[in-house]
Structure formats: structure tokens, C-alpha cells
Amino acid sequence: MTTVAAYAVPAAKAPLERTTVERRAVGEHDVLIDIKFAGICHSDIHQAREGWGEAIFPMVPGHEIAGVVSEVGPGVTRYRVGDRVGVGCMVDSCHECENCRAGREQYCTGSGMVGTYNALDKNGEPTYGGYSEKIVVDENYVVRIPDGLALDVAAPLLCAGITLYSPLKRWGAGPGKKVAVLGMGGLGHMGVKIAHALGAEVTVLSQSLRKKDDGLKLGADHYHATSDPKTFEELRGTFDLIVSTVSAPLDFNAYLSLLKTEGTLANVGAPEEPVALNLFSLLGGGKTLAGSMIGGIAETQEMLDFCAAHGIGAEIELIGAAEINEAYERVLNSDVRYRFVIDTATI
Ligand SMILES: [Zn+2]
Numbered sequence: 337m338t339t340v341a342a343y344a345v346p347a348a349k350a351p352l353e354r355t356t357v358e359r360r361a362v363g364e365h366d367v368l369i370d371i372k373f374a375g376i377c378h379s380d381i382h383q384a385r386e387g388w389g390e391a392i393f394p395m396v397p398g399h400e401i402a403g404v405v406s407e408v409g410p411g412v413t414r415y416r417v418g419d420r421v422g423v424g425c426m427v428d429s430c431h432e433c434e435n436c437r438a439g440r441e442q443y444c445t446g447s448g449m450v451g452t453y454n455a456l457d458k459n460g461e462p463t464y465g466g467y468s469e470k471i472v473v474d475e476n477y478v479v480r481i482p483d484g485l486a487l488d489v490a491a492p493l494l495c496a497g498i499t500l501y502s503p504l505k506r507w508g509a510g511p512g513k514k515v516a517v518l519g520m521g522g523l524g525h526m527g528v529k530i531a532h533a534l535g536a537e538v539t540v541l542s543q544s545l546r547k548k549d550d551g552l553k554l555g556a557d558h559y560h561a562t563s564d565p566k567t568f569e570e571l572r573g574t575f576d577l578i579v580s581t582v583s584a585p586l587d588f589n590a591y592l593s594l595l596k597t598e599g600t601l602a603n604v605g606a607p608e609e610p611v612a613l614n615l616f617s618l619l620g621g622g623k624t625l626a627g628s629m630i631g632g633i634a635e636t637q638e639m640l641d642f643c644a645a646h647g648i649g650a651e652i653e654l655i656g657a658a659e660i661n662e663a664y665e666r667v668l669n670s671d672v673r674y675r676f677v678i679d680t681a682t683i
Pocket residue numbers: 377378379380399425495496
């Protein structure tokens with residue numbers, strides 16, 4: 337066991353404070369990672385405040401981890417000391433179920449995926465995330481960060497990047513396809529960059545036109561305000577695919593009307609409350625309302641290689657650990673362009 341410094345939430349809704357946590361000894365198939373950067377994901381805040389139900393405290397959030405391997409277990413074959421690596425939303429799963437064997441570990445039906453934090457590891461100990469100096473992870477749940485990608489802008493790709501890449505690929509974003517990204521925050525801005533790099537014609541649907549210049553600069557072809565009713569008239573029947581990153585309640589019937597025949601509205605954000613849906617919005621036009629959650633390990637590696645090849649990193653504001661609590665407030669106020677990343681050397 338190793339004691340490492342970390343920033344933790346001691347109890348639900350309490351501010352984060354500096355503390356220490358124990359990391360397990362490096363096992364046969366484990367790598368020890370010196371964490372360099374950790375992104376702040378909106379879901380860190382949901383969990384720290386128990387917005388998604390009962391949580392485990394103290395909690396060290398952080399599932400957008402970029403760092404360097406500093407020790408490997410005797411059975412490790414994929415990584416060596418000095419390798420640049422990342423860890424996303426999961427650190428284990430059953431390895432055996434149909435989904436794990438198919439590379440969809442995030443949908444593990446055996447033991448379920450083990451979250452990078454706010455979960456119990458197979459040994460029954462709580463997992464602690466990336467707001468810390470070091471982490472020990474099974475090499476099968478670690479991905480390689482290509483040399484062309486700086487670690488700070490790569491960190492948010494481990495959650496925000498894969499969360500958008502997976503549905504964009506699955507529902508065929510590419511040349512000749514009209515894709516809308518709903519929401520222009522940490523997730524949405526990655527969707528714009530990735531959909532553009534995939535060759536799709538990209539539209540941002542955002543509440544206001546406040547971030548229009550950014551959206552166009554990051555690769556959007558069009559930008560519309562959803563607060564303007566004319567948007568819904570003008571864009572009726574336009575999109576092959578809409579990816580919604582929004583976690584506020586939405587008028588799904590209105591957004592489904594923006595799809596072409598047989599188009600898909602894929603959700604990666606989830607409102608805390610159930611939503612109302614008139615099923616005629618799906619029947620007429622044979623439309624699909626779908627969901628997607630992060631991506632598998634192999635797909636996460638594919639995403640990182642794709643982003644490196646296209647020069648894509650997140651747009652970030654780098655902060656010190658002492659600024660995490662303030663950063664949480666700013667995320668809740670949608671006051672970040674577009675992802676806070678913690679320089680873990682400041683922990
Ligand atoms: Zn996340």
C-alpha cells in the first residue's frame with residue numbers, strides 16, 4: 337500500500353479538502369500511474385453532492401486522468417515505465433460477460449463496471465479517482481495517450497471525448513451526414529470537434545448565441561439558439577443525428593421534429609427527473625430515441641488515436657488544486673470554457 341495526497345469530499349455536499357488515501361500494492365497486472373492532470377467532469381459534482389443517489393465518502397472524484405507509468409506489475413505486457421497513459425470512467429469489470437468480451441466493458445452485465453471513484457473494487461475497498469498524486473489500475477483498463485497529444489488537453493478526452501466519440505461513430509457521423517450537437521459545454525465542445533473531424537456537417541444547438549464564435553472556430557458549420565422558436569421551424573426535418581449533451585429537462589418532441597426520416601436522437605446527458613414523450617414523435621418518420629454511456633476500452637484507445645491524428649484536444653482552463661471548489665461553482669454556473677483541468681502537481 338502507498339499513501340498518496342488527494343483532494344476529497346468528506347461528506348455529501350461538503351467542500352473538497354486536501355487529505356491522503358491508500359493505493360493498493362501494485363499487483364500482477366497493475367500499473368502505478370503518476371497522475372499529471374485530472375479533468376473536472378460535471379458528473380464529479382453530481383456525485384459529490386449525491387445528486388445521483390447514495391454515494392461513498394470520503395470521495396476522491398476524477399475520471400479524466402492523464403499521467404505517466406511509474407511502476408508495472410510482473411505480469412504487465414502492454415505498458416512500461418515512462419509510458420504516457422490515461423484512465424477514464426472505469427477501472428475494472430468482470431472480464432467474462434458477453435459485453436466485456438465484446439469490448440463494451442461499460443455495459444458489463446457480470447459484476448458491472450467498477451467506477452474509477454465512488455464504487456467498490458473487487459477487494460471490497462472504495463475506489464478513489466484522479467484528484468490525487470497516483471493511482472493503481474489493472475493494465476486492461478488503461479489506455480495509451482499518443483505522443484502528439486499534450487497530457488493536459490488529453491485528460492478530458494477520457495470521459496468527455498469518448499462520451500461523444502462513441503455515439504457519433506455508432507450512428508454514422510461522417511461525410512454527407514448532418515449532425516447536431518445539443519449543448520455547448522464540456523461535452524458539447526468535444527462533440528463539435530470530433531463530428532467535424534469525422535467529416536459531418538455540424539450544427540450546434542445551444543440555448544443562446546453566446547458561444548457562437550467559439551462553436552464556429554471549433555468546427556461547427558452552423559449555430560442556432562434553442563431559445564428562439566424560429567430555430568425549430570427553420571430546422572424541421574434537418575438532421576440525421578442529434579447528440580444531446582444536456583442534463584436539464586428537454587422538450588423531446590420538439591427535438592425529434594428536427595430529425596430527418598429514420599434519424600436518431602442520442603442522449604449522453606440525462607435529466608434527473610423522468611421526461612414526457614409523445615410516442616407519435618417517434619412513429620411518424622420512424623425515428624430512434626437512443627442513449628449512450630462513455631465507451632469501451634478499445635474504443636477509448638481508438639478515440640485517442642483519432643484525436644491525436646486530427647490534432648484534437650479539449651479546450652481547457654488549467655487550475656491548481658486549491659481552486660477546485662471555486663471551479664465546481666463555476667461549472668454549475670456554466671462558466672467554463674470548456675473544461676477545468678487540475679494540475680495535480682499542486683495537490
Ligand atoms: Zn465524466
